Amino acid sequence: MTGTDGPYGLNSVTLTVPSQPKYLYIVRSALYPLLLGAGFGKRDARRIVLAVDEACSNIIRHAYEEDPSGTITVTATDAAGQFTVRLRDYGRKADPSSIAPRNLEDVRPGGLGTHFMGQVFDTVTYDTSEGEGTLLILEKKKQQVKA
């Protein structure tokens, strides 16, 4: 894990984990204190961590199709009035037109991750313009921080 003055500035932390569920606790463990430090309350911080965890799970399932040899690079940036999480993978490109939260009235297993991301973050952007894989950008405005 590195603090960096790279492309996202001094207020960014970047870590890379293998595309395996057992490593996602590292992402959760790193994000939670960063969110508290950024001024989010515990409940909001928990929800943001959950949404990022769901995004990572979706990358493992859909971009890497459970292939454990991939990587997910997570960059968390606390700057300019918002908290941004960027998730970079090098698997199958996401197709934003096919990604939609399911109808919650339909009680069935699966499909909740996208709903969590949309509910927790202000914007969810899939950028497939560069090379292999997808850059998923999750943004949360800090003025919506609740104590």
Added chain:
Amino acid sequence: MNTSPDVRKNLGEVFRQGGARALLIDLSGVRYMDSSGIATLVEAMQNCMKRGMRLRLVALSPPVRDVFELARLASVFEIFPGVNEATTGL
């Protein structure tokens, strides 16, 4: 996502054994749950309904309850604060 397959396997064993009127799942030791955990419990609920069993969830921690609320499933499940309350009326 990491532990759901094990939970699903154990629940499958419970359903194979059969014979119970109700299934109580004590979640007091669970401090984190994602949509995969929710999906596992939705499957358990559907399996219980097929068998005429009651499914009751017990002792949800605040983070786990929060996930149920985000998924808008808190009112779909029977949720109880403790085992004593959950066994009432069975």
